[in-house]
Amino acid sequence: MNWRAVLPLAGEDWRIAGFVGDEWRWKKLTDDEPSANIIWHAARVPGSVIDDLARAGAVADPYYDRNSLQVEWVPQRTWVYRRTFRVDASLARRRATLVFEGIDYEAEVFLNGEVIGTHRGMFTPAIFDVTDRLRLDRENVLVVAIAPAPEEEPQVGRTERVRTHKARMNYGWDFCPRLVHQGLWDDARLEFTGPTRVADVWVRPIVTEDHSCADIEVRTTLDGPDIGVALEIQREGVVVTSGAGADARVRIDRPELWWPNGHGAQPLYQCVVRAGGSDERRVTFGIRQVELAANDTPDRSARPYVFVVNRRRVYVNGWNWVPLDALYGPERPQQLARLIELARRAHVNLFRVWGGGLIEREAFYEACDRAGIMVWQEFVQSSSGLSSQPSRDPAFVEMLRREAEVIVPRKRNHPSLVAWCGGNELADNDSPLTEDRSPVLAALRDVVRSLDPDRAWFPSSPSGPTFANSAANITAHPDALHDVHGPWEHQGLEGQSALYDAGTSLFHSEFGAEGMTNREAIEATLPREQRWPVTRQNPMWAHRGDWWINEPLLRTLFGPIDDLETLRRCSQYLQAQGLAYAVESNRRRQWRNSGSIPWQFDEPYPNGWCTSAVDYFGRPKPAYHAVQHAYAPMLLSASFPTLAWGGRDRFTAVAWASNAGTDLTAARLEWRLTDALGTVHARGGDTIDIPAPAATRLLEIEHPLAIDEVFFLDLELHVGDLLLAPSRYIFSPTTDLAPLLRLPLTSIAVRVSGEDALVSNRGRTAAIGIELYDARPARAAGFLFVEPNYLSLLPGEQMNCRVEWWDVPERERRLGARVWNAPDVVVDLAGRLVRP
Numbered sequence: 089m090n091w092r093a094v095l096p097l098a099g100e101d102w103r104i105a106g107f108v109g110d111e112w113r114w115k116k117l118t119d120d121e122p123s124a125n126i127i128w129h130a131a132r133v134p135g136s137v138i139d140d141l142a143r144a145g146a147v148a149d150p151y152y153d154r155n156s157l158q159v160e161w162v163p164q165r166t167w168v169y170r171r172t173f174r175v176d177a178s179l180a181r182r183r184a185t186l187v188f189e190g191i192d193y194e195a196e197v198f199l200n201g202e203v204i205g206t207h208r209g210m211f212t213p214a215i216f217d218v219t220d221r222l223r224l225d226r227e228n229v230l231v232v233a234i235a236p237a238p239e240e241e242p243q244v245g246r247t248e249r250v251r252t253h254k255a256r257m258n259y260g261w262d263f264c265p266r267l268v269h270q271g272l273w274d275d276a277r278l279e280f281t282g283p284t285r286v287a288d289v290w291v292r293p294i295v296t297e298d299h300s301c302a303d304i305e306v307r308t309t310l311d312g313p314d315i316g317v318a319l320e321i322q323r324e325g326v327v328v329t330s331g332a333g334a335d336a337r338v339r340i341d342r343p344e345l346w347w348p349n350g351h352g353a354q355p356l357y358q359c360v361v362r363a364g365g366s367d368e369r370r371v372t373f374g375i376r377q378v379e380l381a382a383n384d385t386p387d388r389s390a391r392p393y394v395f396v397v398n399r400r401r402v403y404v405n406g407w408n409w410v411p412l413d414a415l416y417g418p419e420r421p422q423q424l425a426r427l428i429e430l431a432r433r434a435h436v437n438l439f440r441v442w443g444g445g446l447i448e449r450e451a452f453y454e455a456c457d458r459a460g461i462m463v464w465q466e467f468v469q470s471s472s473g474l475s476s477q478p479s480r481d482p483a484f485v486e487m488l489r490r491e492a493e494v495i496v497p498r499k500r501n502h503p504s505l506v507a508w509c510g511g512n513e514l515a516d517n518d519s520p521l522t523e524d525r526s527p528v529l530a531a532l533r534d535v536v537r538s539l540d541p542d543r544a545w546f547p548s549s550p551s552g553p554t555f556a557n558s559a560a561n562i563t564a565h566p567d568a569l570h571d572v573h574g575p576w577e578h579q580g581l582e583g584q585s586a587l588y589d590a591g592t593s594l595f596h597s598e599f600g601a602e603g604m605t606n607r608e609a610i611e612a613t614l615p616r617e618q619r620w621p622v623t624r625q626n627p628m629w630a631h632r633g634d635w636w637i638n639e640p641l642l643r644t645l646f647g648p649i650d651d652l653e654t655l656r657r658c659s660q661y662l663q664a665q666g667l668a669y670a671v672e673s674n675r676r677r678q679w680r681n682s683g684s685i686p687w688q689f690d691e692p693y694p695n696g697w698c699t700s701a702v703d704y705f706g707r708p709k710p711a712y713h714a715v716q717h718a719y720a721p722m723l724l725s726a727s728f729p730t731l732a733w734g735g736r737d738r739f740t741a742v743a744w745a746s747n748a749g750t751d752l753t754a755a756r757l758e759w760r761l762t763d764a765l766g767t768v769h770a771r772g773g774d775t776i777d778i779p780a781p782a783a784t785r786l787l788e789i790e791h792p793l794a795i796d797e798v799f800f801l802d803l804e805l806h807v808g809d810l811l812l813a814p815s816r817y818i819f820s821p822t823t824d825l826a827p828l829l830r831l832p833l834t835s836i837a838v839r840v841s842g843e844d845a846l847v848s849n850r851g852r853t854a855a856i857g858i859e860l861y862d863a864r865p866a867r868a869a870g871f872l873f874v875e876p877n878y879l880s881l882l883p884g885e886q887m888n889c890r891v892e893w894w895d896v897p898e899r900e901r902r903l904g905a906r907v908w909n910a911p912d913v914v915v916d917l918a919g920r921l922v923r924p
Contacts, residue, residue: 134271253468307334347397604660642662
């Protein structure tokens with residue numbers, strides 16, 4: 089007999105009510121019949137209090153206008169969750185365990201009028217034995233009273249004052265207004281078993297050097313009498329091997345290895361553990377070996393930053409991940425699937441889960457397991473502007489140690505998880521902290537070494553010894569830039585090239601460029617009358633991205649800009665160009681540099697201006713497409729001194745290949761300088777060999793500069809009749825980028841056939857910044873994927889783009905194309921013109 093059964097308690101059968109002080113006790117909310125004088129609102133679990141209030145109409149939509157300011161009172165109150173449920177009489181003889189996977193942040197829990205316990209901490213589960221407290225003859229009453237949220241530090245504050253292990257960004261961050269979170273933010277359920285529960289299963293694969301077999305260590309922790317443990321290892325439902333005992337070791341011959349995205353498949357196994365007939369636990373795992381190897385650097389004291397998976401070096405194509413939503417309680421499976429798929433298609437193989445956000449829910453790690461995206465998980469500690477050293481208070485250190493002892497075992501079975509990190513930008517005097525200077529980092533390191541010894545550990549990101557990727561640091565201490573952060577702003581027409589071409593870092597775990605959000609996001613969240621001017625003096629824009637508004641820089645580079653759409657295009661172009669150049673430059677230094685992790689992939693709130701590459705609604709900005717191209721397995725890139733060539737009499741660049749695939753021999757490299765009318769001013773090429781995995785300097789390009797209009801550098805690689813890795817760079821002939829805004833008008837056409845969209849430039853001048861997009865409102869359900877995207881086409885050129893819709897009915901599909909110097913075009917599924 090299998091005693092295990094689960095009664096789900098998540099869902100929409102909950103209600104919430106808010107109270108000041110202990111009024112909720114006075115109104116007897118834990119009784120079968122509470123006071124009738126209570127204003128209840130429908131609630132869902134997992135959920136967020138502010139989200140429930142907004143859905144009930146009790147507060148204004150916090151994502152629209154500046155309405156988030158109007159809900160700052162909510163976390164100052166106690167919020168009481170209440171629901172009823174029945175238990176079938178057939179479960180009477182079983183042990184009953186009530187489980188809340190996530191309570192944010194502190195709560196008292198009541199069952200049938202009696203307090204069954206308290207809990208503090210959002211990343212550890214609340215587990216209560218309720219065997220003797222359940223009613224079998226009538227409804228049970230479950231009440232959770234969430235205390236007012238703790239006071240914590242916003243982005244500009246002092247890390248040493250932090251006393252909780254709670255998401256920091258909600259207290260006010262550069263990409264998230266103050267939306268302090270409360271709620272039952274993860275699953276809730278009743279588990280029924282026999283006298284013994286399977287409390288934990290640790291599956292630890294150990295792969296032989298030749299990968300011919302893997303020994304699987306399975307350690308089972310029981311809660312209750314040891315009545316015998318049996319286990320099976322399954323692959324797609326088929327039993328591969330089996331064993332017995334709480335500490336078992338079984339062997340798999342010819343295992344299917346788990347690989348990062350772009351390097352192989354992601355086969356997953358299941359370990360089924362049974363404690364007699366009392367309980368059963370299923371754990372998904374992958375078989376792989378991950379190590380760190382030294383970078384190519386003369387500094388022998390440097391930490392190793394080269395990830396070696398299954399004895400193959402893997403260059404990190406990373407991105408920084410922040411929570412899906414500021415109100416992170418409600419499940420958003422479609423949005424999660426969309427973002428993971430966007431990352432997979434962009435050749436991303438690692439997410440750094442930033443230390444100001446979350447230890448994510450299981451769904452995130454499961455999605456990364458399937459997609460082959462490695463995870464660098466940080467404990468939730470972060471810099472604070474004024475000071476960035478965690479508290480040395482023994483009580484705080486002990487609290488985090490206890491939390492880590494619960495968190496680490498709950499995540500260690502995921503093959504995607506490759507590294508733990510103590511937090512984000514923990515430092516003193518601009519030097520990243522190490523364990524010998526921070527008691528809490530030493531405690532966390534010790535927990536990881538004890539409970540998850542096969543995973544990498546970093547005390548902080550960056551791990552130093554030099555913090556900032558700056559020109560001054562590169563000049564003064566070129567070999568001391570190991571893992572670095574910054575900068576987060578575009579450095580200018582010449583400065584961006586100068587900084588990144590001079591780079592010496594071994595690993596670049598955070599850097600970025602700022603850019604405005606997409607047009608549809610603006611239309612969905614900003615009142616029309618408040619959209620202009622786009623300055624820090626406009627309260628609307630200050631609320632939605634004050635840190636990142638680079639409108640003065642744009643006017644310097646592009647000249648006068650008098651409308652929102654032009655400003656958006658210029659801003660997004662600069663963000664895309666800046667991020668792509670940074671990533672390409674890092675790849676050109678492979679294996680001195682072993683990875684890039686741009687800041688940031690997504691955003692948890694619909695900002696007006698931000699460093700994200702994907703907007704709040706899951707729609708890519710041009711920066712996403714630029715980095716997708718820069719992460720291509722075969723990349724042709726160019727280093728050059730400037731975007732604007734006024735005052736220079738010669739064009740100079742260096743062509744490079746970054747090859748993550750296989751060796752290429754006798755490939756033909758071709759380059760061209762072409763003006764906006766399509767006239768070729770210079771061309772050249774060479775027959776070359778390109779080794780892999782490596783970066784190769786191919787050739788220098790130099791030619792007298794006699795072009796007086798916008799011009800392009802094209803790089804192409806030909807292997808037989810196959811065209812590989814085309815890259816196109818756009819330049820200005822003057823000292824600024826104003827000529828990009830003065831290009832003559834052209835016209836484009838979009839012809840759709842099935843999942844193909846043929847984009848053609850029908851005019852007499854180049855069409856720049858062509859972006860195919862979902863022309864429906866931002867909040868419309870479903871998603872669009874387009875590859876390639878964000879293009880420039882010379883006169884007469886055309887490009888075939890792959891178009892894929894997710895969960896969008898055919899009759900609603902609208903494909904838009906916007907261009908810098910042509911009217912927008914919108915077509916339906918049949919290719920019929922909808923706009924203009």
